Amino acid sequence: MARPAIAIHGGCGVMAQLDLSEAEWSAAREDLARALRAGWAKLQNGGTAVDAVEAAVMVMEDSPQFNAGHGAAFNAAGENELDSSIMDGATLAAGAVCAARRIRNPVSAARALMERGDSVMLTGQAADRFAEEAGLRVVDPSYFGTERRRKALASMQARAKAGTTLTASEAEKHGTVGAVALDAAGHLAAATSTGGFTNKPVGRIGDSPIIGAGTYARDGACAVSGTGKGEVFIRHVLAHEIASRMAYLGESLDAAAEQVVMRDLAPYGVGAGLVAIDAEGRIAAPFNTDGMFRGWIDRDGRLAVATHAEVFELGAA
Template structure:
């Protein structure tokens, strides 16, 4: 193996271009770029894909522009319940947390679950207690709250009251962040983190912490991180389905990913997207909404970020701050 690859997403169903100022769009793209830089630094130094995806996702969890960590969605009771998972394609080891309320970086807790090895998925208050025992930073609920998420919750409640929930904008519904990577040693990894969807039922858990659905990695095949209506990603076991199509039907990454997003999920009329990387370094990022926050690094070391159709080059600043 002579190369590495990295791709990230910050959720599909992004807002219409006119919903934010150009400065706000630029800020979101900058944070995508910063996430790419964090993951790329690990891979360029010969580090593990597992460490790279965690590093990239943590940057997006700390950003207010994405629905994970700081800036996560609020459930029907105005509470943040956070989900995340991470998977090592070399060993198929995985870790996840769901319905946590105080973990600053849920993907770091998922990684701790993986490293601890006793479980794959920890839920609710037990996940919060585990993170605290592992020395991971925890926060009060208001740390995760942003004005935009409050407005989205109010908008979704208004839709429910008016019976127009099906017509809500994708950006009012959900969002997720994720990363996939191939390292110099030929190993794959994937990680995903989310606050779920706005006004979700108390205790609802989506696909992001479900291994094989929202997150999957298998050496020699692919790594996948999804974003969209999680219930359907769970039903279709999307991450594993893409890997299975490649392994058993011989499809390439682009074909397998496109068929799952654009054909298998299409009859459900839901927003869906994902990023994936194959064992040969190919990258796919299909989505069926107006946009998807996404980014990737090309073989020449250039960083690319996008929200809608237009793709921008991100030039890292000399000062990492």
């Protein structure tokens, strides 16, 4: 029997402290803790790692604090296009949806597709239709938008006209949520969900639904969920690269994750972060930005959440 553990992220690049009020930072930390407890409850009640990562991501998709589901970023047309994926490290089964417009919890649609087993990814209207036929909750697209994201879109479009996009804050640009877990049977899983980046081109797909780029899990190695500039993550097959470094070079999870985030991506000058867990339940959460929404419940059942450098230890889960 393994000792379960879970880790989550809610996006990197977090942002100057002044970007949000202290009440908003506190609300985000509270929702991180809620997501962790939702996943932990699955693990403690005999659920699988897949159950745990789905449950944790669903909480963050339902929270307006994060760029996934309710509160997702708007594309250039002022619409929400949602991407998500999930992977079972025990079997390498995976599912993903992208450019979805009506699925309340895209991670659940990704799981349903994984379990159907005849394809890995569906896009756009086909993804929405699949979710509805699978009995999952679908909503009017207006559900996903929030005033905060509308302001971010207006800001980014103004910056685009002025040629100052590169000076935008991380809060204006993007975000992603994700979870990784190890269950009592020793199996690993990962899931990721996002609205992409603010003012993205219509139809743009990032790394979050791409198996091996934003999401990867393999028993005996690790489970990874990433957040950052998706185009670079795709080219580096980032999540799979960490598993490969561990398998082929014998690196520890910390060493492999540190190498990829801090050194391999350094020439691109992009914000990047991830959460990862290995077969023993060790957790890594490197990021190269000012902060990253993140949290974990370790093998001893201790819960912690963080946004910037300070880690808030919340005691037993």
